[in-house]
Ligand SMILES: Cc1ncc(C[n+]2csc(CCOP(=O)(O)OP(=O)(O)O)c2C)c(N)n1
């Protein structure tokens with residue numbers, strides 16, 4: 001810092017100044033002031049239409065700057081929220097880097113100009129890329145803190161993670177902690193409570209800072225939080241260190257923060273700081289707080305402005321005089337001006353670059369290197385046995401792999417394992433894995449799907465390879481935001497600085513007889529609609545082995561859909577294909593060649609198509625069957641080849657007829673291969689309704705063999 005100040009106090013009052021020396025106190029003020037000035041500069045830019053959004057940290061600077069003093073840059077892991085500008089400055093993010101994000105510049109280190117301002121992220125400082133979703137960070141920070149404990153005991157996993165793509169960003173330090181912050185409003189999200197539940201039961205080194213400014217946009221705290229105090233509500237969480245502070249006072253915040261940080265560093269468990277702050281401006285420049293806050297309320301808040309309070313304090317205590325304050329502020333103003341000028345002159349990203357970093361640039365799961373030959377041996381395995389065998393094989397190779405979800409462990413009470421066989425999943429897909437690999441690698445989670453996926457993301461960001469299970473597709477919806485807004489987008493929104501290549505295994509589909517509406521759902525099209533996510537759905541045990549291994553070895557998030565009806569069928573069994581057997585994504589399988597008509601399908605319909613084709617064969621009709629296996633990406637070449645060959649095509653799928661997965665395939669065929677068609681592309685799919693508990697009704701809803709043969713004959717009439 002260029003501002004030189006005289007040392008006026010030989011020995012500082014350690015109690016009053018919380019053990020901080022004069023330089024540190026001045027640094028605190030400087031950072032708070034810099035944060036405010038950056039906000040003000042952005043506001044100016046917004047008013048000049050040079051940036052498109054602004055959300056400020058004004059009023060939150062004291063507690064966040066203090067936390068920045070307590071965290072170790074590049075060692076601790078940080079999940080900040082948009083009002084943490086002063087924290088990020090303390091950790092090492094520069095004013096220019098912040099303004100590069102504000103203007104959406106190519107060189108913005110948080111997102112390459114892809115995200116709105118104040119969506120912090122900086123790989124060098126372990127500041128994990130943030131989305132706009134309030135609250136998703138909580139469960140991810142839990143996964144990150146779990147990674148901390150995991151690496152503590154698993155050095156091999158750490159070494160493997162460092163060798164993997166983006167391994168340069170994999171760090172672990174025995175002293176590290178994880179920081180997560182949010183506003184008072186965000187604590188109403190279920191993920192906050194889900195995260196506390198896990199953080200406390202696992203005694204995670206996780207520090208929560210709740211910056212309570214009394215409002216969530218226009219919703220006041222008494223409407224937001226029962227009783228109006230989040231610290232009061234959380235005090236009963238076992239092992240959670242809870243403390244309140246005046247977050248507009250940097251010294252009080254520092255003292256309270258220090259205790260909490262020490263608690264986490266000593267591995268005593270998680271801590272929560274409830275910091276009372278003010279929101280000095282409106283929520284954002286899209287909001288006008290005068291619409292819901294009275295003049296008196298706003299004036300009262302203004303009196304608590306951390307900046308004016310702290311500068312007065314420094315003067316009163318003789319640490320800086322008025323002139324020195326002015327010099328410091330002038331220097332900050334100059335720095336902000338220069339950073340602003342440089343940001344405004346910075347290059348925007350190119351239009352072509354928008355497609356970069358949707359998927360891993362390092363590992364291409366569609367490439368020929370994943371096209372392996374099976375080395376078949378042993379007794380035939382069912383699909384579900386193949387899931388367990390493949391997971392086991394991969395786990396022995398790669399210590400980064402963790403397996404978790406509801407009921408996936410053999411028995412959470414490890415002593416019981418001496419006396420019981422073990423559960424290993426409601427379908428037994430993970431049977432025996434805990435026994436073999438230990439309870440830190442294979443474990444049950446609370447019944448909370450958002451946190452299952454969020455924890456997987458947190459672990460994957462830290463370099464682990466989580467393979468999480470969603471017990472039934474029907475119950476994936478609490479995790480939807482984690483999947484759509486986080487899992488899929490991580491790499492893209494951070495412009496390749498972070499990634500979350502987790503595997504989600506999901507039991508899906510109907511034909512269970514009596515599964516009813518909540519144990520029969522399809523809906524793969526909802527996820528194939530999400531860029532960044534790979535979606536696969538094998539129909540045979542051999543493909544389970546090959547595709548699951550590819551899912552684990554690739555570097556993208558994968559949704560691995562396991563059809564429940566197929567788990568134990570005798571017709572799709574296979575001998576084990578060996579520990580290096582992989583199947584590339586995006587490559588269909590020709591199940592049966594034929595010359596009259598093509599049936600393009602996947603999942604449980606593949607076998608129905610085979611039965612239909614055998615019947616048709618007896619009637620002199622030759623049907624070709626294509627099993628897509630991989631739904632995103634999918635094998636357009638194989639589709640085009642079969643359409644060009646037979647000119648009549650059925651797309652058969654179990655998802656809803658309208659807007660279902662096959663509807664897109666049919667539409668593309670109609671659009672791109674119209675001249676090849678001798679008859680309309682025909683969809684055979686589930687009825688657009690719900691699956692009923694009664695087997696008879698279920699049979700009527702789901703596409704059966706007979707519906708396929710009827711459709712084939714109709715098409716041949718053209
Ligand atoms: C999941 C989600 N719901 C709604 C929003 C819209 N939104 C953005 S900020 C905000 C209020 C947040 O209030 P609080 O957590 O108290 O933080 P503050 O802005 O007051 O610091 C809302 C509703 C969002 N971004 N994400």
Ligand SMILES: [Mg+2]
Nearest residue numbers: 183184215216
């Ligand atoms: Mg708030």
